[in-house]
Amino acid sequence: MNRKKISIIGVPSDYGQQRRGVDMGPSAMRYAGAIERLEKLGYDVVDEGNVSVRKLEKSKRNDHKLLNLEEVLDVSEQLAKKVDEVIEQGRFPVILGGDHSISIGSIAGIRKHYQNLGVIWFDAHTDINTPETTPSGNIHGMPLAINLGLGDERLINIAKGAPFLKFENVVIIGARSIDEGERELIKNKKIKIFTMHEIDRMGMSKVIEETVAYLKARQVDGVHISIDLDALDPIYTPGVGTPVPGGITYRESHLAMEMLEEAKIITSCEFVEVNPILDERNKTADTAVALMGSLLGEKLV
Template identity: 65%
Template sequence: MMKKISIIGVPMDLGQTRRGVDMGPSAIRYAGVVERLERLQYEMEDLGDIAIGKAERIDDEGVRLNLRNLKAVAEANEKLAQTVDEVIRKGNFPLVLGGDHSIAIGTLAGVAKHYENLGVIWYDAHGDLNTAETSPSGNIHGMPLAASLGLGHPALTQIGGYSPKVKPENIVLIGARALDEGEKQLIREKGIKVYTMHEIDRLGMTRVMEETIAYLKERTDGVHLSLDLDGLDPHDAPGVGTPVIGGLTYRESHLAMEMLAEAQLITSAEFVEVNPILDERNKTASVAVALMGSLFGEKLV
């Protein structure tokens, strides 16, 4: 991995309705992310937070389109895409701190232009493959992977001025256990590789990660990790807006990050959906920082 890491905070809470996730970047910084990675001999640069606009008090267009806060979400993602692009041009590793998962639209828009075949590991309880037509809620944090595939409203799919950002065959979903019907259909149609909790229970995390790494190594020239803390079980990560019981354990998640570190596969990453208001003594942010330690090469011995 690149030895210079640029941290980008994105205090976005407009992609969903539960307040508090905008404080996620601050909580992760408070949990010691900079100090943790500096101890691993990385040169750290904290670029601060992307400016986020305000929610529309009366969002008539968003309601009509089933895309809540579309304008503000799109504008923030454009800024994020530009910042991520600049970080990669400098030769640094972009580490994005969320914020809700709608920010992945901007992260991927900034990253994907630097790769011919970008791979994506989507570590999440959810598929985030909805569009306005399939979304039960209109929350854009359930749409970033679909938008990155070029599916959805142009204000989201054209972030960064191009589409799509990623090919379906270059995506691996890990930890899925709450998929909407439209998402299931899209996964079947596009042939997206998914390891649900059923597969993880049967195969074990070691085999899941071995297969994921082999699958992406042979077809991609860079891999982005998009890790939603609700991928973990709520027992280990309680401070998330959409918890789903029966998730990945703390230790399974560390193993996954350790194996990615050994494979030297990851070229950009984001950690999202930390909500301190719903948390217990900043536990979820601390888990996020611990997982970042493993991703960047921290070992138990």
């Protein structure tokens, strides 16, 4: 894939949770200068527009207690197809959410192109719930599990024939709000995780060094990074739906992006959970775009 060619894909969906406003995230990040920032770095940037999201006046649950399952499925199928097309064209996908349920579709489309895909999950939450463990029914708490092959059959079969993620190819960074069922799954499957405890003790530099070494040792043939803006402390990203105090600092997050860029392992990325309704003067979208710049080669000097 030619990293000088980038495709921006917007996914204005808020169906994975119950707090309105995150559907405006793609517009907020575009307004914050995402395209201009990447063009300034020398990329050939194509804005592919937004995935079509039908409007639903009121959230609804299906028989399995999952919130807006049909709507999430529709968005996920469209996004998987679009991401698949972009990668086929040799372009690097930069996906703008939307709540974190969009990762069901984004990673499904990416999985079609890799046999041993690695994933870095940069998030305050682990998003590895299943219909059996979810305390809320919110699908934005399930996308990682679904791409590992766990969960509702319709959702896990979006990318038919594509290999599921391997548990040993996932690294979670920044977690500090983990449900009981998620904790058990992480422990049983020995998923690599750096909680805020590890970040505080080790420092972000060591965390990223170990993450890169870990994924390289597993001989991954691509690495997708999914960046939920609630990974950062709410001081820096107030415009998120599920803020958790005690998060990653602004500089720690930039250091992480800069080191990952230096490692040259990232093959696709997404930025999710920017909610302009809850934000302060588009601060969270500005931060997302700044991190995007660091991840894709922006230097301080």
